[in-house]
Amino acid sequence: MAESVTQSRYRAEGMDCASCAAKIDTAARRVAGVEDVSVSATAGTMTVRHRAGSDLAVLERKVTGLGYKVFPLAPGAAAQAGPAPTCAHAHGHEHGAPERNEHNHGASHSDAPPQAAAPSAAAARPVPWWRSRKALLTIASGLALVAAYGIGKAFPAVEGVAFLVAMLVGLMPIARRAVMAALSGTPFSIEMLMTIAAVGAVFIGATEEAAAVVFLFLVGELLEGVAAGRARASIQGLTQLVPNTALVVRDGRPVETPAEEVEVDAVVLVRPGDRIAADGIIVSGESTIDESPVTGESTPVRKGPDATVFAGTVNGDGALHIKVTAAAADNTIARVVKLVEEAQESKAPTERFIDRFSRYYTPGVVVVAALVAIVPPLAFGGAWDAWIYKGLAILLIGCPCALVISTPAAIAASLSAGARRGLLMKGGAVLENVGRITAACFDKTGTLTEGKPKVTDVVAFATPEAEVLRLAAAVEAGSSHPLARAILARAEDEKIEVPAAADAKAHGGKGVSAMLDGREVFLGSPAATAERSPLSAEQTARIAALNDEGKTVSVLLSGSEIAGAIAMRDEPRPDARPGLKMLADAGIKTVMLTGDNRRTAEAIGRQLGIEVRSELLPQDKQEIVMDLKKQGFNVAKIGDGINDAPALAAADVGIAMGGGTDVALETADAAILHGRVADAAGMVEISKRTMRNIHQNITIALGLKAVFLVTTVVGITGLWPAILADTGATVLVTANAMRLLAWKPQA
Numbered sequence: 001m002a003e004s005v006t007q008s009r010y011r012a013e014g015m016d017c018a019s020c021a022a023k024i025d026t027a028a029r030r031v032a033g034v035e036d037v038s039v040s041a042t043a044g045t046m047t048v049r050h051r052a053g054s055d056l057a058v059l060e061r062k063v064t065g066l067g068y069k070v071f072p073l074a075p076g077a078a079a080q081a082g083p084a085p086t087c088a089h090a091h092g093h094e095h096g097a098p099e100r101n102e103h104n105h106g107a108s109h110s111d112a113p114p115q116a117a118a119p120s121a122a123a124a125r126p127v128p129w130w131r132s133r134k135a136l137l138t139i140a141s142g143l144a145l146v147a148a149y150g151i152g153k154a155f156p157a158v159e160g161v162a163f164l165v166a167m168l169v170g171l172m173p174i175a176r177r178a179v180m181a182a183l184s185g186t187p188f189s190i191e192m193l194m195t196i197a198a199v200g201a202v203f204i205g206a207t208e209e210a211a212a213v214v215f216l217f218l219v220g221e222l223l224e225g226v227a228a229g230r231a232r233a234s235i236q237g238l239t240q241l242v243p244n245t246a247l248v249v250r251d252g253r254p255v256e257t258p259a260e261e262v263e264v265d266a267v268v269l270v271r272p273g274d275r276i277a278a279d280g281i282i283v284s285g286e287s288t289i290d291e292s293p294v295t296g297e298s299t300p301v302r303k304g305p306d307a308t309v310f311a312g313t314v315n316g317d318g319a320l321h322i323k324v325t326a327a328a329a330d331n332t333i334a335r336v337v338k339l340v341e342e343a344q345e346s347k348a349p350t351e352r353f354i355d356r357f358s359r360y361y362t363p364g365v366v367v368v369a370a371l372v373a374i375v376p377p378l379a380f381g382g383a384w385d386a387w388i389y390k391g392l393a394i395l396l397i398g399c400p401c402a403l404v405i406s407t408p409a410a411i412a413a414s415l416s417a418g419a420r421r422g423l424l425m426k427g428g429a430v431l432e433n434v435g436r437i438t439a440a441c442f443d444k445t446g447t448l449t450e451g452k453p454k455v456t457d458v459v460a461f462a463t464p465e466a467e468v469l470r471l472a473a474a475v476e477a478g479s480s481h482p483l484a485r486a487i488l489a490r491a492e493d494e495k496i497e498v499p500a501a502a503d504a505k506a507h508g509g510k511g512v513s514a515m516l517d518g519r520e521v522f523l524g525s526p527a528a529t530a531e532r533s534p535l536s537a538e539q540t541a542r543i544a545a546l547n548d549e550g551k552t553v554s555v556l557l558s559g560s561e562i563a564g565a566i567a568m569r570d571e572p573r574p575d576a577r578p579g580l581k582m583l584a585d586a587g588i589k590t591v592m593l594t595g596d597n598r599r600t601a602e603a604i605g606r607q608l609g610i611e612v613r614s615e616l617l618p619q620d621k622q623e624i625v626m627d628l629k630k631q632g633f634n635v636a637k638i639g640d641g642i643n644d645a646p647a648l649a650a651a652d653v654g655i656a657m658g659g660g661t662d663v664a665l666e667t668a669d670a671a672i673l674h675g676r677v678a679d680a681a682g683m684v685e686i687s688k689r690t691m692r693n694i695h696q697n698i699t700i701a702l703g704l705k706a707v708f709l710v711t712t713v714v715g716i717t718g719l720w721p722a723i724l725a726d727t728g729a730t731v732l733v734t735a736n737a738m739r740l741l742a743w744k745p746q747a
Contacts, residue, residue: 004051004052005035005050006049006050006052007047007048007049008048008050008056008072009045009072009073010045010048010060010063010070010072011046011070011071011073012024012039012046012070013069013070013071022039023180023186024039026185026186027062027063028046028059028062030062031050031054031059031062032054032055033050033051034048034050035051036048037049045073129222132222134222135222137170137173137218138170138218138219138221140170141169141170141214141215142215142219144165144169144170144211145166145212145215148162148163148166160207163208164202164207166211166215167202167207167210167211170211170217170218171198174191174195174214174217174218175191177189178191178192178194188363190401190726193366193395193396193398193399194213194214194217194396194399196392196395197210197213197392197393197395198210198213198214200388200391201213204385204388204389205385206389206719209718212720213396213719213722213723216723216724216727217727219727220723220726220727220728220730220731241275241311241312241333242259242275242311242312242331242333242334243259243274243275243277244258245257245258245259246258246259246262246268246277246278247268247270248262248266248268248269249266249269249321254269259277259328260328260329261328262277262324262328264325264326264327265323265324266323266324267283267321267323267324268321269319269320269321270319270322271315271319272287272315272316272319273314273316274314274315275315276289276309276310276313276314276322277311278311278325278326278328278331279308279309279324279330279331279332280308280309280322280323280324280325280326281306281307281308282303282304282305282306282307282320282321283305283321283323284320284321285318285319285320285321286302286305287302287303287316287317287318287319287320288300288301288302288316288318289301289302289303289309289313289314289315290313290314290315290316291313300316308325309322310333311331311334312332312333332673336419336424336673337419349428349429349432350428350432350694354403354407354698357403361398361400361403362399362400365395365397365398365399365400366395366398368394368398369392369394369398370391372387372390372391372713373387373390373392374391386715389718389719390712390715392719393712393718393719393721393722394709394712394713396719396722396723396725397705397709397712397722397726398705398709401726402700402726402729402733403698403701405697405730405734405737406697406698406700406701406733407694407698408428409697409734409737410690410694410736411428411690411694412737413737413738413741414431414686414687414689414693414743415428415431416741417686417740417741418683418743421679421682421744422673422674422676423670423671423672423673423679423682423683423686424670424672424673425670425683425687426669426670430653430669432690432691433634433652433653433669433687434670434684434687435684435687435688435690435691436634436652436687437634437635437684438587438588438589438633438634438635439588439589439590439591439628439633439634439635439636440583440588440590440591440635440636440638441590441591441593441621441637441638442580442590442591442592442593442638442639442677443592443594443638443639443657444593444594444596444601445570445594446657447638447675448572448576448604448608448677449572449576449604450570450571450572450573451570452482452485452486453483453552453569453570454486454490454568454569454570454571455469455486455489455490455566455567455568456551456568456569456571457546458490458564459542459564459565459567461539461562461563461564461565462563462564463556463558463564465564466494466496467563468564468566469491469496469566470491470496470497470499471516471556472491472554472556472566473487473490473496474498474500474521475501475504475512475513475514475516475522475523476512477498477500477501478504479506479512483568484512486568487566499516499517501514501516502515502516503515507528509528510524510525510528511523511525511528511529511554519558520559521556522557523555523557523566524555525553525554526543529557529562532560533560533562535555535562536562539562543555543565546565546567548599548603549567549603550569550599550601550602550603550604551567551568551569551603552567552568552569553565553566553567554566569600569603572604572608573675575677575678577607577608577609579677579679579680579681580608580609580610580677581609582681582746583680583681583684586681586684588684590611591613591624591628592604592605592610592611592612592614593613593621593624593637593647594612594615595614595615595616595617595618596614596615597614597615598614598615601614602614618646621646622647622649622650624647625637625647625650625651626650629650629651629652634653635651635653636651636652636653636654636655637651637653637655638656638680639656639657640656640657640658648668653669654668654669654670655669655670655683656668656670656671657671657675658672658675670683678745678746679745681745681746682745682746685745686740686743686745693737693739693740696736697733697737700729700732700733700736701730704728704732705725707725708721708725
């Protein structure tokens, strides 16, 4: 009988770049009994699938031996909230990470205890870049270089020794990281290439240049860390939107409680101006809610009882009592952060190709450098010093750092920028695919429309419109039916005072009635009303015209008189038409797939200018998606993630619409949190912009190396330009990727 396989999860302290994750992954896979390993540099976690009888103490010792600390996490616990690191280099260093997480791959680590908590404002804050260990090492190296230059001028006899000491100040930590990388299975790291080049330069008498090159290397690393830190700050800022405490109402009194301890179904008081500490539903009070920190919407939204609110948004002018619907670890902000962390670990096809390419590229560069150093002197009588110098320069030029970071830096920045605006994509592969779609299939109800009926027409037959609405609202008062709520909402909007009615009755399938001002008032379907009092030809024609527009019509009977009619329809979202136009302008075919009746669907379709397929079952929607794919379209299906599940799964990209619900976050490949149709076009836009950015980055990385490779071989450039070609390209690539953090969808 096969031994059962189980799963264990750890927080890995000191891991903050892709190289760190790769080293831990390699070490863990070599432990007996380990079946699979998933290491997330972004989340700082390691998930291990292993046979039930495996000795995990061996695993922990192996990872600790690499210079990291691991702490078991309870099942379902989240890793410590913190930045979402974007590795600006494919090698091990801290890149301006929070001080407690900095590491030099072999240096000691903080002994701070693990924190298994939901994201919160208490997460570790990054130190200023100029106080990081990397900055202090760079400053020390620079001062040593200046001192060596001064000593060399004052005492020429010891100039070589002075520059050797200056070089060692910066090189020792680099060499230590190189050894750690080699022992963990990464022999061709940039640290190793840098160490070989610096030591080789000393042997051929270029000590001053070697010291300068080490200093320039450290400056480049520091600049990369500063640029990459912006991506980490983007998600870190999201976790800090949720306040540390909440006012929980207990025995009628508000009690200040840590936000992570607030339980589901608790009622919290949110005062005017306070930030909301948990997802929930308003039970009493009315106020404007500033949702811009979470949704990017500039206009505050007025909300009252039964309205949904999200953690991290800001209460406006009124006190609110909110019933909590999600614990701190499960609120919208926490789930968005978790999704982005997971997405950043899901590699795009381009990124996987670059990773495979770099595995062969770096050893190839080492071989080329060796041939350049050896072949000309041996075969053509060239000067050994000159050609060894060129070979060392080629080692530095050939470092793949800029190339390796070209894709993940852009993807991480885009995922972060999208998440802050409610566009969630589950990984780099999804981000790439969204930009390739050529057809978008939309659900109707709740996706293109509001998902609830609204009064569109108040028709006066024998009574003025305001009186028709007043009487209808009086009859419907107290009802929770969607059509009744639509009428009451319209009456409230028009500030109509609704009188109290007596003897209210519901007539199953026909309508409702009540006594008002001594007469019976009935509101029901045209057929039910006609049974009580016949409709004229003109009235029947008017009702038929409204029905042809996809509207539901209720007729008001006051006594025996046909007073008027009220038409209602689930209206399109305000941004639906412009959103669909944005997709059409991008060359994307748009289709509405709905189970609604043909007349209603076509009326909405005409209003939005979209092709309509109506009266569909879930399997019909799936077949249409498959048919479009057979026609050569790259298909996106946009729906609510529940009854559209078959079609979402069949599409090239499934996009769930929803206001932060579990379904919206967990179903399909991507989610539009805030229900805006225009956000689908925004998702396409950021995907295309990301791919352009990646292509620019690859061109910068390879282009600079090609130029300097040629100039080095012909003797125009040397070690200094070589290291600038590496670190300069990496800084340019990272800075270019970080531009994506400023992305905003079109208005």
